[in-house]
């Protein structure tokens with residue numbers, strides 16, 4: 001059955017204060033974050049600055065600091081904070097019954113157009 | 118309508134309520150208050166007793182109340198209001214066709230209107246042993262009686278779940294004399310209501326009271342002996358013995374009846390704003406409902422729901438629009454309040470106040486000049502004011518600066534400006550509680566020439582201890598000096614007013630052993646720090662408490678977390694250690710094989726005399742490490758604020774100029790120093806004669822061998838700001854050189870600021886002071902001993918641990934999406 005939401009597994013798979021990655025075949029990898037107080041967010045795993053893997057940054061509050069050049073990115077809006085300008089797409093996420101769900105169309109909608117062989 | 122007529126009822130409509138709990142009875146009370154004669158009322162209750170205040174079960178368990186004290190409606194109330202109470206006979210079925218309910222006893226009751234108020238069921242985690250005798254939940258009086266019986270027999274209790282219910286159960290059982298362990302899955306207690314800082318304070322306090330609190334602990338099974346519960350096994354392999362296990366991991370709306378009758382149910386029974394379900398004859402109220410997508414687990418929303426329900430049933434519909442909730446923990450002696458959103462969302466700003474001496478933590482979250490959340494620990498007096506501001510969505514820009522000090526202070530009109538508030542204080546007013554310094558004394562001290570915070574601290578001691586009055590002293594500086602305030606020394610980051618040196622000193626003085634503890638005791642102004650202070654604190658604690666402090670991986674930069682260097686395309690580079698720059702055919706073969714197998718796009722000899730494999734993917738790291746380990750190689754820490762390499766020349770073994778065995782000494786030094794974490798990267802080199810082929814004079818620690826011994830040089834680096842070393846001293850033997858090397862490293866580890874290399878550190882403190890410290894033989898011996906002690910705990914190859922499966926989550930994807938399908942990774 002194809003639902004509106006894509007179940008990507010139990011929240012307990014992500015240690016609070018860290019993130020894990022979700023590759024999408026033919027699309028863009030997604031980073032799923034869990035903050036210290038347990039809230040979850042999903043962003044495309046690419047810093048708006050120079051495509052740094054945000055999933056590998058340090059998470060504090062609802063912000064991740066990019067591992068490449070220390071831009072601070074809001075987990076809620078994907079926007080760069082402070083003086084930096086840029087925005088990374090967010091993927092709607094909900095937690096239900098202890099499991100994480102991502103909005104299917106947002107996950108697949110980020111798939112690159114099929115490439116000519 | 119084909120429902121049977123009953124003429125005794127005087128033509129009144131029949132209202133049947135399923136659930137004799139808090140919401141069911143309140144709904145009836147509200148209806149009676151509006152129109153006492155309108156309905157003929159029957160209440161079914163599964164529990165064999167009258168209606169009582171469920172939230173007071175906690176004080177009953179703790180021995181502070183008796184059951185009689187918590188009854189809301191005694192039998193006389195049912196009689197006086199002509200209500201038929203059928204208790205101890207749960208309803209089993211709703212027949213919507215016939216408009217009847219059928220109870221377990223077979224009793225059939227017709228209704229015109231039905232209210233479902235079945236509350237919720239405790240969630241039972243599906244682990245082996247969950248049904249054993251001695252495993253209980255915490256929901257009703259029967260559960261409390263079971264716990265009391267167990268407590269009478271004494272012994273050990275394990276409470277699974279560190280939320281509100283679990284902690285109240287633990288408190289009660291511990292007052293009843295049981296030895297209690299709380300097992301909580303998350304790192305923070307009550308994480309739904311508390312942030313990390315408040316959760317940490319709570320944990321400390323409960324531990325002080327004798328409970329054992331295990332956070333981040335996942336239950337694997339409940340253990341059995343002689344048909345009774347005997348303990349709990351955690352996923353990490355620990356067993357905890359228990360004569361009683363309380364499961365308090367959460368609740369689930371009790372929707373069974375509604376669902377099997379075909380009423381619309383999602384997480385809870387779906388109701389509209391008048392509490393009407395998908396069947397117009399059936400209403401639902403309380404914890405079993407889902408209103409506008411939300412299910413509640415507290416009583417406050419029930420009161421509002423019941424009002425809307427009664428208004429509707431008495432034909433003056435008003436509607437319910439959802440509730441904002443707040444939580445307090447009912448554990449005597451612990452004051453804790455939380456409300457609203459404190460996840461630190463976008464554009465929101467935290468106002469934090471900590472007072473370590475009184476164990477107080479207050480945090481108010483503000484967005485667009487409105488309070489959106491609050492967490493208070495230790496002093497909850499202002500909880501109701503913040504909650505009120507939150508619910509009303511009032512603009513707080515006028516009182517913002519003084520908000521955290523509370524209503525009396527903030528609303529004092531002209532006092533809203535903190536400087537004005539301080540100006541208004543009398544000269545006798547106490548500014549610094551720790552050292553008993555009055556406003557008059559601070560002002561006199563400033564007028565006497567103490568023009569900075571630091572100067573005030575050292576002259577009259579105000580703000581020199583706990584630091585909670587720093588803001589007040591700064592206001593006094595501003596008031597007394599106008600624009601002349603000198604900025605103090607640079608603070609560690611924007612989260613604190615302390616400098617690196619202060620923090621390091623206080624960690625030792627106050628015996629601080631965890632990041633949240635440092636943040637609390639030193640009044641951090643953010644709830645969980647930032648990307649600057651977290652790695653620094655992690656290092657300072659690691660250095661202060663070797664072998665004791667557990668490294669916090671999430672406070673480390675990615676390279677140190679993944680034990681590899683991240684490259685600009687997001688792949689990693691892998692550098693195995695080559696002791697003193699030596700290698701052999703077996704190692705080279707393994708490196709060549711690994712380069713091919715994992716598709717290393719570039720293989721480069723580094724400036725540190727070893728080989729770097731570029732372009733390795735995160736998921737392949739554990740496998741490539743395992744391969745390299747198998748050939749006897751370990752991590753080169755080329756990614757870390759740690760010992761990098763010991764570069765050597767060939768020395769006396771081959772070179773015609775060589776004076777000593779520089780290669781051999783380099784290998785020995787690398788074996789002694791590898792694995793140590795440092796404030797920044799640390800490089801060593803050993804040259805066999807003053808021709809210095811190993812470039813030892815641009816290293817953090819460089820050795821130049823001479824005929825009569827060894828010259829030891831420190832504080833050099835390459836890079837943008839090239840700096841040659843300073844000569845530290847000359848020694849005669851290899852042993853002395855090694856001892857001095859350890860002592861110098863330890864001095865640097867203990868006294869430099871995080872991310873400060875030896876060169877800027879030595880420029881800051883002066884080479885003379887370093888020479889002096891290390892001229893004292895006793896000091897050298899002590900420093901070197903402390904370095905050896907810390908090495909005992911740090912010389913584990915991180916690659917071998919990871920290749921062996923430790924922290925696999927850091928290397929694996931959580932799942933993968935292929936078009937139209939999902940593959941869970943674990």
Ligand SMILES: Cc1cc2nc3c(=O)[nH]c(=O)nc-3n(C[C@H](O)[C@H](O)[C@H](O)COP(=O)(O)OP(=O)(O)OC[C@H]3O[C@@H](n4cnc5c(N)ncnc54)[C@H](O)[C@@H]3O)c2cc1C
Nearest residue numbers: 136138139140162163171172207208235236403404415416
């Ligand atoms: C120990 C404890 C402490 C708490 N502390 C607090 C607190 O400090 N603050 C706070 O706000 N909230 C607290 N709560 C939560 C609060 O008690 C609940 O939110 C509230 O009781 C919910 O009311 P309800 O009527 O929906 O459910 P309940 O009060 O559970 O009532 C439901 C009733 O329906 C009965 N029932 C279920 N199925 C059937 C059936 N088929 N037939 C007949 N009867 C049935 C049940 O037996 C039960 O008596 C606490 C809860 C517990 C257990």
Ligand code: HEM
Nearest residue numbers: 682692723724725726727729755761762764800835836837
């Ligand atoms: C993210 C940034 C950097 C990365 C990933 C990086 C990586 C490396 C690596 C992998 C090596 C090989 C060392 C070894 O074998 O262990 C190296 C060597 C070196 N790096 Fe960097 N480096 C970085 C920044 C810097 C900076 C800022 C400086 C200057 C201050 C610097 C100066 C050097 C020098 C001088 C060497 C040669 C060391 C020697 O000869 O022993 N590097 N670097």
Ligand code: SF4
Nearest residue numbers: 766772775805806810
């Ligand atoms: S430093 Fe001296 S001993 Fe070492 S290789 Fe160079 S010339 Fe030879």
Ligand code: FES
Nearest residue numbers: 047050052066069
């Ligand atoms: S790529 Fe993220 S800060 Fe540069």
